[in-house]
Amino acid sequence: MLKARIALHTKKGLTMQSITRRDFVRLGAGAAALSAAVRPTVLETVAFAAQEAGGAASGPKVRFVSIGTGIRGCDLLRAAQLVPNGVLVGTADLYDMHQQAGKEAWGADVPTTRDYHLLLDRKDVDAVLVAVPDHQHRRVVLDAVAAGKDVYCEKPMSHNVADGQAMVEAVSAGKRIFQAGSQRVSNIVYKKAAEIYASGRLGEVHLVEGHSDRNSPSGAWVYPIPPDANEQTIDWNAFLGDAPKRPFDAARFFRWRCFADYGEGVAGDLFVHLLSGFQCISAINTVPTRAYSTGSLTHFNDGRDFPDLLATLYDYPGVTLSLHCNQNNEAGEPIIFYGSQATMVINGNTLTVTPQDTSPRPEGYSLNGWTAAAKQRYLDEWHAANPPQPPKLAAVESYTAPQGYNDTAEHIANFFNAIAKREHVVEDEVFGNNAAIACHMANHSYFHRSVAQWDAATQTING
Ligand SMILES: NC(=O)c1ccc[n+]([C@@H]2O[C@H](COP(=O)([O-])OP(=O)(O)OC[C@H]3O[C@@H](n4cnc5c(N)ncnc54)[C@H](O)[C@@H]3O)[C@@H](O)[C@H]2O)c1
Incomplete structure (x- = not known):
């Protein structure tokens, strides 16, 4: 090994x-x-991704193309460079500078086009990395599947419930390998957390809490607009795709996350990471039955469609999941599992398990209202029934990924390996769709001022 x-x-x-x-730095x-x-x-x-891919690296390389080479598409290409059994053979993007940036990210010249269909027509292409805005996921994924390609599609998998269902059906009917792009699912820290959760060391876990907070214009997607952005350098109509037609608007092109025609606000952008991490650790791979959201739009009230503070309570089987995203405070991105035996916290790439002392102890607080004689009698009886035992408190455990660890490379490696061996991926279309539906439920509740309920029979959100 x-x-x-x-x-x-x-x-x-x-x-x-x-x-x-698979092991970690452990503080015993x-x-x-x-x-x-x-x-x-x-x-x-x-380079863990390179190691993981080692077994498959000796076989034929996965020939892939990248559709969308903006912020994330470039990150994917840099990460894919760490994975030895994949080779980029083409890219597509609607914006000239992003086409160039994609080549720079990969570090070599490859054919590039505005029309991704030209890449899908190629017989020498096995797989597609899809990193286009969310409203385009359905169309690009369905086209890629129809062309017989395996697909890695960025999170959130869908722009709405109907898009997700269509993608699940198409991937299944086409028998393609599909990886949803929430890289935490491949992260070794999350895998370790899943192992601890499954071991039962946390005891009963009925509450999980997570948040993703950031306090800057960039954190609220107020990205700068490049000076060369115009209708000559950008194919605006292709960007709109199935979204409502409107005149060229560079802010909408670069800050699409703010607008409901293309994105889902903080739920689709940030909750989805917490949700996929939760699903991966708890192995609860379902749609929540209910979601209740509240929040507000205050600081970044710049014409966007979404709140800059969103807090949602979800009902999962046996577990309440509490998430929030606050774009007015930088409290980080922890996820916390509150167990009856221990509390497990993941913050960044560090995981800490803090056990609780659950050994029996006599009542104290309520005895304040007892007489001294009654108190003494209670304590004598309690100690007679509970002979002293050595403390059972387990040690605090802490694990971290190595510095520079790249979970996106790990996630891509898992996808390429699955293609090479025709195996299952870690985050298939059903997993990705479940996480995306939970995002849509959060928004449904916020905008309808209601409790969103998932109707599994009709596959719709009610409430
Ligand atoms: N997994 C993560 O951590 C992570 C991080 C950031 C973004 N994302 C996801 O990645 C996706 C892209 O986000 P981004 O930040 O890179 O956005 P972006 O706007 O920077 O890039 C999107 C690119 O897609 C191109 N595009 C749009 N429609 C296209 C089409 N039909 N054909 C070819 N190219 C097209 C645009 O020209 C643009 O360059 C989104 O789904 C987003 O949610 C995931």
């Missing part, structure tokens, strides 16, 4: 150990006290 060398911190100090790529019992002062350090950085 391929191994990664990372640093293992122990009570006695730093020790180099060779461990598998004695080291827990050091955890605040000592952060796990990686002495040797490794």
Whole structure:
């Protein structure tokens, strides 16, 4: 088995150990006290995606094209560079500068076009990375599937419920491999969290909380508009696609997340990461039964269609999920699992499990209203029934991914490996669709001022 060398911190100090790529830097019992002062350090950085792909790398390379080479498309191409068994053979984008940026991101010249159909017509193309705005996902994915290509489609998978259903049906009917692009599902920290959750170490978990907060214009998608953006450099009509026709508007092209014709606001952009992380860790891969949202649009009230604060409570089987996104505060992106035995927190690429002392103890607080004699009698009886036991409190555990760890490369590697071996991916169309529907339910509740309810029989949101 391929191994990664990372640093293992122990009570006695730093020790180099060779461990598998699925393992982590662990701060053990004695080291827990050091955890605040000592952060796990990686002495040797490794490309995990390259290792993962190692088995398939010797076989034929996956020949892929990239449709949409804007912000995310370029990130995907940089990440794909770390994955040895894929080769980019073409790109498509509607904006001249993004076409050029895509080539720079990949680091080599490849054929590029405004018309992605020309790429799909090519027989030498196995797979497609789709990184176009959300309202275009359905059309591009359906065309790619019809052309017999396997598809990696960025999150959120769908722009609305109907789009998601159409994509699920098409992928299934076409027997294609489909990976939804929420890279946390491939993240080794999330996989470790899933392992801990499944082990039962957290006890009963009935509440999970997550948020994705950012406090800057960029965090609220007020992106700069390049000076060369105009109707000559951008194919505006192709961008609109099935959306309502309107005159060229550069703000809508570059800040499409703000507008309901193309995006879903904070739910589709940010909740989806928390939702896919939750689904992956809890193995609850379903649509929530209910969602209730509240929020407001205050600071970034610039003509956008969506709130800059959204808070949603979801009902999942046995678990209440509480999410919020606040674009007026930078409290980070933690997800917290509150168990009866321990609390598990993932913040960035670091996971911490803090056990609770659940050993029996006599009542204290309510005895304040008892007489001294009654109190003494209660305590005598309690201690007689509960002989002293050694403390059972487990140690704090903390895990982190190596510095520079790239979960997007990991996610792409999983996709390419699945294509090479005709295996299942980690985040298929059903998983991606479930997470996307939860985003749509959050918005439905906010805009209808109601509790959104999922009707599984009709596959619709009511309320
Ligand atoms: N997984 C993540 O962490 C992550 C991060 C950012 C964005 N995303 C997702 O990636 C997708 C793209 O987002 P972005 O930030 O890159 O947006 P962007 O506006 O920067 O880029 C989108 C690009 O798609 C191109 N495009 C639009 N329609 C097209 C078409 N029909 N044919 C060819 N090109 C077309 C546009 O010209 C543009 O260059 C969205 O679905 C977004 O939600 C995911």
